[in-house]
Amino acid sequence: MSVFGEQLQERLNMLLGKRLSSGLTLTGWRFDLHEEEHLEAGLKNNKIGGPYTAPGLKQESSGEICLLWAEEKYTIARIERRVLEEFEANLELWEKTAYKDPYRPGLVKPYEPPAVPLAHEGAVAILDGEFTPAFTYLAEGLETITGYGISKVDGWVRVSRDRRLVANSDGLWISYEQTPVEIYLQGEDLFGEVFAEKRLPAPEEFSGLAVHTGRTVKELKKKTVLPREGEMPIIFTPRVFEAFLEHYLLSNLSGRLVANRQSAFAAQDFHEAKKVFREDLTISVDGTRPYRYSSYRCTGEGVPTGRADLIRGGRLVTPVLNLKYAKKLGMEPTPVPVAGGHGLVIDLPHRRGFEEFLGELEDCLIVYSVLGLHTQDYSAGKFSLAADQSLLVQKGRIQGKVETVLAGDFWQILAREDTVFLDYPREEAPAVCFTAHVAQ
Amino acid sequence: MTRSLRVDCYDETVEAAAEMGRKENAGFILRIQEKKELLFNLNNGETEEIATTSLRGMGIQVCTSEGYTGFASSDRIAPSTVKELFRQALALAKRVEAMKGEVNTALFNVPPNNRRVVMSLKHPYGSCSLGEIEERLVKLNKSLAMDPRLSVRTVHRLVDEEWRVARHDGTDTVFMTPRSFIYNTFTARENGRTATTYSNLPGTDLSILLEPAETAKLYKKSVPAAKMALALLNTGTVKSGSYKLVIDYALAKVLAHEAFGHAAETDGMESSILGENGRLRRGMEVASPIVSIIDGPVEGDYAYQPVSANGIDRQTVYIVRDGILEAGLADLFSAEAAGVPVTGAGRAEAFYHLPLARMSNIRIQVKDPWPIEEEFEEITPEKLYKYMLQAGLMEEDEEVYYLSGFKGGQVNTAEGNFVFNCSGIYRLGPVPRLYRPAIYSGRVLTALQAVRAGLGPLKIDAMGTCGKMFQGVPSSGGSHYFLVLEKNPGIMLGGEGG
Numbered sequence: 001m002s003v004f005g006e007q008l009q010e011r012l013n014m015l016l017g018k019r020l021s022s023g024l025t026l027t028g029w030r031f032d033l034h035e036e037e038h039l040e041a042g043l044k045n046n047k048i049g050g051p052y053t054a055p056g057l058k059q060e061s062s063g064e065i066c067l068l069w070a071e072e073k074y075t076i077a078r079i080e081r082r083v084l085e086e087f088e089a090n091l092e093l094w095e096k097t098a099y100k101d102p103y104r105p106g107l108v109k110p111y112e113p114p115a116v117p118l119a120h121e122g123a124v125a126i127l128d129g130e131f132t133p134a135f136t137y138l139a140e141g142l143e144t145i146t147g148y149g150i151s152k153v154d155g156w157v158r159v160s161r162d163r164r165l166v167a168n169s170d171g172l173w174i175s176y177e178q179t180p181v182e183i184y185l186q187g188e189d190l191f192g193e194v195f196a197e198k199r200l201p202a203p204e205e206f207s208g209l210a211v212h213t214g215r216t217v218k219e220l221k222k223k224t225v226l227p228r229e230g231e232m233p234i235i236f237t238p239r240v241f242e243a244f245l246e247h248y249l250l251s252n253l254s255g256r257l258v259a260n261r262q263s264a265f266a267a268q269d270f271h272e273a274k275k276v277f278r279e280d281l282t283i284s285v286d287g288t289r290p291y292r293y294s295s296y297r298c299t300g301e302g303v304p305t306g307r308a309d310l311i312r313g314g315r316l317v318t319p320v321l322n323l324k325y326a327k328k329l330g331m332e333p334t335p336v337p338v339a340g341g342h343g344l345v346i347d348l349p350h351r352r353g354f355e356e357f358l359g360e361l362e363d364c365l366i367v368y369s370v371l372g373l374h375t376q377d378y379s380a381g382k383f384s385l386a387a388d389q390s391l392l393v394q395k396g397r398i399q400g401k402v403e404t405v406l407a408g409d410f411w412q413i414l415a416r417e418d419t420v421f422l423d424y425p426r427e428e429a430p431a432v433c434f435t436a437h438v439a440q
Numbered sequence: 441m442t443r444s445l446r447v448d449c450y451d452e453t454v455e456a457a458a459e460m461g462r463k464e465n466a467g468f469i470l471r472i473q474e475k476k477e478l479l480f481n482l483n484n485g486e487t488e489e490i491a492t493t494s495l496r497g498m499g500i501q502v503c504t505s506e507g508y509t510g511f512a513s514s515d516r517i518a519p520s521t522v523k524e525l526f527r528q529a530l531a532l533a534k535r536v537e538a539m540k541g542e543v544n545t546a547l548f549n550v551p552p553n554n555r556r557v558v559m560s561l562k563h564p565y566g567s568c569s570l571g572e573i574e575e576r577l578v579k580l581n582k583s584l585a586m587d588p589r590l591s592v593r594t595v596h597r598l599v600d601e602e603w604r605v606a607r608h609d610g611t612d613t614v615f616m617t618p619r620s621f622i623y624n625t626f627t628a629r630e631n632g633r634t635a636t637t638y639s640n641l642p643g644t645d646l647s648i649l650l651e652p653a654e655t656a657k658l659y660k661k662s663v664p665a666a667k668m669a670l671a672l673l674n675t676g677t678v679k680s681g682s683y684k685l686v687i688d689y690a691l692a693k694v695l696a697h698e699a700f701g702h703a704a705e706t707d708g709m710e711s712s713i714l715g716e717n718g719r720l721r722r723g724m725e726v727a728s729p730i731v732s733i734i735d736g737p738v739e740g741d742y743a744y745q746p747v748s749a750n751g752i753d754r755q756t757v758y759i760v761r762d763g764i765l766e767a768g769l770a771d772l773f774s775a776e777a778a779g780v781p782v783t784g785a786g787r788a789e790a791f792y793h794l795p796l797a798r799m800s801n802i803r804i805q806v807k808d809p810w811p812i813e814e815e816f817e818e819i820t821p822e823k824l825y826k827y828m829l830q831a832g833l834m835e836e837d838e839e840v841y842y843l844s845g846f847k848g849g850q851v852n853t854a855e856g857n858f859v860f861n862c863s864g865i866y867r868l869g870p871v872p873r874l875y876r877p878a879i880y881s882g883r884v885l886t887a888l889q890a891v892r893a894g895l896g897p898l899k900i901d902a903m904g905t906c907g908k909m910f911q912g913v914p915s916s917g918g919s920h921y922f923l924v925l926e927k928n929p930g931i932m933l934g935g936e937g938g
Contacts (some may be wrong), residue, residue, distance in 0.1 A: 056513065061515060404879055
């Protein structure tokens, strides 16, 4: 990677300050290069491999390049391995696609990024040829889940190594390696659960994943009838809650949407620290935690990783801002959330125990998945969704699976004092209980 | 002889793969992809981004003579690289064999194919200056900002994509999958309320921007969408329940795609509601007898793909004919197990993906539709109400809701549940009343049984992106301008008490 990066740096530096035939003068550049290798292996209908889930080795070099020209012109392009071989043709295209942007991002000055550990030796060993653990996850997952009487198990393992280089013409040069690992197991096409970090799972983490998947699928195979329609307590499991946070909250915290009046929140709302949610709720991004899927050392623009509150004490703090929208909104750039809602840190002083709380409710629905979240209007906050995998619980006892349609307002869920946040086994993010309208 | 394509220059790589196949006595499918892409992003009259993308690479799927499969891919395309990838994929296939993994020998039972599809495009990638494209898009975007409460985003994407698929049996097929779209998003904000609507125009090249008839069509679609976003700021919600419904052709495309097409894909037949013991239940009554569902490539369409990612010609398939399940969307590897012929349904997003059985252009066709001579874009909810009365499809004071504008959908093919969403809902009447969007959800077979009539000619250019197994491929389809669905307790609108 560094040779590729150095050669690209050299070609670009040769152009700095020169007026090209198009009339453009290059004043700066930055790039974000990735050299990636992946091992993937899958399981379909209890069988490892096969034409849809064949084990595969994949290699790719790609990245993004941005060129700053005189007179506020800017070029952005996705590049691939042959960018150096075909540099002149690429340069011609980059000149043609230059556009005037008064808010074009500047360059980050050189600095030493936090040394967040992101490359796990077990994952590296797999990509160096020790493939066995990847297949073992699938075999063990299959064995555990079928032990719960599940007749159809699917899943996949993906282990990656990404050698990343972020550099710019002001001398920024940040190079590091990371190893994202994802393992997914699913039963009967009803429910699946994922492990995603930048390391291999510890044995107890992996067995917890398989056991949780098997148990949940077993419960979801028992059908029952919704006793009544109307308002009732709903519990979103952490995965569902994270998906809602991603769709509604992160969309509306997008700097681009805020700057362009396409968010539920206006720029002024952030300047005024407008209270939008309950006072004990703080939501942050944190890219500094070792080996976490959402961690990194810098953004593609070179902005350092860190922790930043997006919501603090129920009040708006900042949108998620890259350099351009930070400039446009007159605010500081922020670290960016990686992995959507799963990458958010939810801070609440009070969380109830999950099992204990279930026992206190007359009845409730635990929602494991919804259909159609991506079709909802993120800017309005309201939702109307099919909950295809939900368990009816009465007096703390699981009765079985029901299929329902839920309707509610996600902004209200985050704002209401009677919303209850719950510690959930194996998960950092909370489950959340609120009242919403339920129909069969 | 047709003109040459970029993928034509890889003859030596294809030959090197064939040589490896002979040497190792193994079958293979080699996929070479070359893609160039141009993206414009404008907001409120200003250019926010112009970005280019280039993607090149190859993936090779190797199958041992016993039927075990391995895969390897690289963004280098060269004879030495394909030999190395072949060895890696073969080693992985042997590991699958050691683990007693899945066996599939279908690759050895298909005839070779040397089809070459080179399309002639009126305004292809590179035929117009970027400055002119930008100028036209800015003009369009500004023209749609008709109210200070509106924010308008315009995205234009132009893709110039070529594929070459070769196999051990001498297959060497080349095809293009060009596509383009202009997509407008309208966000209305007032007093803390917001509403978002969309309009779009798909195509295969820059004609959607350069041909006056095309831009006029987009404008006709966009103005009502912008007005709807504003009107939605002050509307209520429909009480949840089952109603007689009218859906437009874009929603009908989603009904066909989400509620039915996925269940007909043969790679999911083990758990599909249209399968029994892994085989497609041909002959099963799945829809009203007036309904047929057809899928197949349409030249000039946004989702056009004439040849599958396994090198087999894609066929046009009557999945349902007159209400009866007749065929599946079958790719090479799952057709036999599902008990149906191969229809060339395998598609992949990129060279580093393994293909899956997928739809292309799927449409619902209804017998004896009520004729409408106007263009779809001319038909307001008021006019639709009149057509419904004239056709005898509703009474004057009947509670009928018209779902307008597509916002996506999702399906669980194992259980037969689907949902989809619209941009807005009208209660039809002399003065139609607008409500906020709400999901339409229910059971696949119930929904198709509920189709009572179609109005207008077929219109099959509704576009989307299908995300099956995290691979995004273009999809399209439609139906008659409008479909009428009878009230049925198995299909429900909304989810709020009202």
